Amino acid sequence: MHIPTPLRAAALLGLVAVLAGCAVPMTSSNTFLVPMTNGETLTMSYNSQGVVKQSAGGVTVVQADLMPSADKKRISYVFEFMVKGSLEVREVMVQDMTDDPIQVLAHDAAPVLAKNHWKFTTPALDPKAHGMEWLIQLDETIRVFRFTVTLGDGTKVVLDQPAVEPVIIKQLIRKMLGIE
Helix, strand or coil: CCCCCCHHHHHHHHHHHHHHHCCCCCCCCCCEEEECCCEEEEEEEEEEEEEEEEECCCCEEEEEEEEEECCCCCCEEEEEECCCCCCCCCEEEEECCCCCCCCEEECCCCCCCCCCEEEEEECCCCCHHHHHHHHHHCCCEEEEEEEEEEEECCEEEEEEEEEEEEEHHHHHHHHHHHCE
16 A cells, blocks of 8 residues: 555644654754664654655665555565666665664665666565554654665765654554554
8 A cells, every 4th residue: 555645745744733842853844853763863854745855975765665565464664765877886775763773674785776766675574573563653653764875986875764654644554454
């Protein structure tokens, strides 16, 4: 089940109202400071399309989403980025920087790009497994995914991409998975 962008954007607007009084401090009309488990703080920006996708060094995040698996009993993360021009990508790692311990969700030591895009879907995960407790919590969740992309010349591009999971989206996923 893909959650349409307008629904995510509408849910994000509701999240803004909730976060205005929460532990995630608002820095201006469209940014929040989001703590990560390693002690760093990420500035999360959003616009009418939702959370702004991170970009640096010729690499731009396209998606960092949670999706139900084909059997609708488990879930998978889907990660995707694109590179500019003819940049060579030697290695990719995606980590969940939200909770301790930091989890490696994707590691591709021989990435293959299609039309300058790298895309990875994790193996199906049990939504009741350790590390997925946030899915059943009845509040908005902000996850931070660190994309570490090693380019052909050895340069490492690090992008911390926040992903907002509003209550309504979590409710839809829980209902579909039968854990409501």
